[in-house]
Amino acid sequence: MEIIRNTTDFHIKEKTAVAIGKFDGIHRGHKLLLQEMRACREDGYKTAVFTFDPTPSVFFGGNRVKELTTLEEKQDCFQRLGVDYLVEYPFNELTAAVEPEDYVREYLSGKMNAHFIVAGADISFGKKGAGNAALLKRVAAECDCEVRIVEKIQYQGKEISSTRVRQAVLKADMEEAQALLGEPFSVSGEVLHGNALGRTIGFPTINLVVPKQKILPPNGVYFSDVWIDGKIFHGITNIGNKPTVGDGYALGLETFLYDFNRDIYGRAVRVSLLHFVRKEQRFRDFAQLKDAISENVLQGKQYFRIES
8 A cells, every 4th residue: 555645746647446534433434435445446446545634623623632543543444455545635724725626626636536536425525614425526527537425324223423433432332332343443552661560460461652642442441352463362451540550650551461472562563442341440459459450361261262
């Protein structure tokens, strides 16, 4: 996959089928857009995603808005989903002021060389979000470009949206988040050295650097799957500030892995959160903490059906 970012000066030579959107979370609705886009490969088109960096919500929110998927996570996901070109177009005061018609003519038809565009029914783009599906179809037709508008899909009688995924994550309903996303909600990051407390009490963990802009579920313990070098390892993840250890610890994510003893410091991993177990607690002492972790490890063995 070729990534084009931090520039407005580009032109894709091959004819493309382009999916457009914010793609926060890359939920099942987004994946349907990408599926429609990939079908155009049979007609000889390259597949491309056009999105903004930062997203409009982050830009207008003064970078205070946290996202379901970081930039790096989006790149990884699009790579896995078979995208040929990912364009992360710079979003600033100038691009925010572009008229919707110019957005289609200059960005999509011009720079992207789009001959087929896929968008959601609720698409909004251009100055003040004035562009919609009807305008996209009209202007794209003038550029000899076909448009396919994909209706929102539903889960349990309600439309799937990034907002709904966000709500599920923030209430620690990881099962609903997975149903909406089509895969578990995950956190990607680099493994760093911790304070080795887990190792001293018999439960060594891998510690992740969590990007500041990443949405996280409530502090607590979760059953998880961890992707390392393309392989899955079952684990138990704690998100929190280590209240039993002391005050002042930064928010962190640490995971105990079953049947794992490799050194992976400095490596990038993906932690998929599957099920909420309990809230983070301040225990009386390390002995009580160890007992709680031991109980969670046993619960995890039952959850993952790991034989003792």
